[in-house]
Amino acid sequence: MDETATLMNTLAKTDGLTPTPLPGVRIYKTSQYQPRQPLCYDKGVIIVGQGSKRVFLGNREYEYNPDNYLVLSVPLPAECETMATPKEPLLSLMVDIDLGMLGQIIGKMDDQIDHALIEQQDKNQGLFLAKAVPEMKETVLRLLRALNSPLETSVLGPGIVHELMFRIMCGENAASLYSLSMKNTNLSRIDKALKQIHGNFQDPMDVNGLASLVNMSTSAFHRAFKEVTASSPIQYLKKVRLNKAKSLLTESGMRVNEAATGVGYESATQFSREFKRYFGHNPVEAIGGRP
Numbered sequence: 468m469d470e471t472a473t474l475m476n477t478l479a480k481t482d483g484l485t486p487t488p489l490p491g492v493r494i495y496k497t498s499q500y501q502p503r504q505p506l507c508y509d510k511g512v513i514i515v516g517q518g519s520k521r522v523f524l525g526n527r528e529y530e531y532n533p534d535n536y537l538v539l540s541v542p543l544p545a546e547c548e549t550m551a552t553p554k555e556p557l558l559s560l561m562v563d564i565d566l567g568m569l570g571q572i573i574g575k576m577d578d579q580i581d582h583a584l585i586e587q588q589d590k591n592q593g594l595f596l597a598k599a600v601p602e603m604k605e606t607v608l609r610l611l612r613a614l615n616s617p618l619e620t621s622v623l624g625p626g627i628v629h630e631l632m633f634r635i636m637c638g639e640n641a642a643s644l645y646s647l648s649m650k651n652t653n654l655s656r657i658d659k660a661l662k663q664i665h666g667n668f669q670d671p672m673d674v675n676g677l678a679s680l681v682n683m684s685t686s687a688f689h690r691a692f693k694e695v696t697a698s699s700p701i702q703y704l705k706k707v708r709l710n711k712a713k714s715l716l717t718e719s720g721m722r723v724n725e726a727a728t729g730v731g732y733e734s735a736t737q738f739s740r741e742f743k744r745y746f747g748h749n750p751v752e753a754i755g756g757r758p
Contacts, residue, residue: 471517495558503546511539512562516558517556518551536603606631653691656681656683668730723739
């Protein structure tokens with residue numbers, strides 16, 4: 468392992484997601500290959516220290532590894548394949564996107580921003596890859612070193628995260644983050660609708676209501692929503708509900724009927740049918756046969 472991977476491995480005591488003393492910063496580790504499967508990504512930045520992942524969104528495929536980091540400007544249900552082994556586990560740093568911090572950085576960068584270039588880029592991407600340039604890698608390394616010391620985490624950590632976001636804003640394909648931070652752009656409006664979906668996924672929801680919430684016509688909202696998420700609003704809601712239900716089944720120990728009701732399904736039969744279509748196995752199999 469190089470130093471970046473070694474420091475991530477030290478912070479990740481076991482496989483899975485490990486919080487760090489710095490809010491909004493986590494380490495993810497897995498020691499097993501994971502075939503392509505659905506999951507729901509949170510909004511944030513994912514920087515790989517070792518291993519690689521492939522993300523499948525709509526008809527596009529993205530691979531991120533130590534040379535390419537992944538930025539999600541909105542939470543996205545997608546499919547993912549993980550390349551990892553016990554000898555070479557996947558190790559990654561996950562950092563939340565703080566819109567307040569993003570706004571501060573953009574405000575200071577405004578005179579240096581090439582707005583013409585931003586206009587030419589795809590501002591409505593919910594996900595993008597960018598090359599991990601040497602300055603970016605050095606910032607990540609300093610952050611990981613700080614995270615191994617409680618004192619340095621407290622004193623230096625927030626400033627290094629601020630620098631990391633600055634490096635990302637200076638990188639390629641950052642146009643969607645500029646768009647996210649501005650009012651009344653399609654991306655910021657869709658982000659507002661997604662917050663409504665994630666906060667109330669168990670409640671009845673319709674496209675007209677979501678479009679009205681963000682002051683868009685239904686047709687314009689539907690078109691913009693698909694540009695950002697590669698899904699229709701109804702498909703997106705269904706994926707969020709099913710991913711949440713899987714978590715309730717496997718992590719919270721809920722029964723199938725309880726999970727179905729908990730995520731907004733009136734029919735357990737319909738829930739089981741859609742769960743199997745999405746994950747490739749029925750909900751009972753997901754919990755080892757317990758009904």
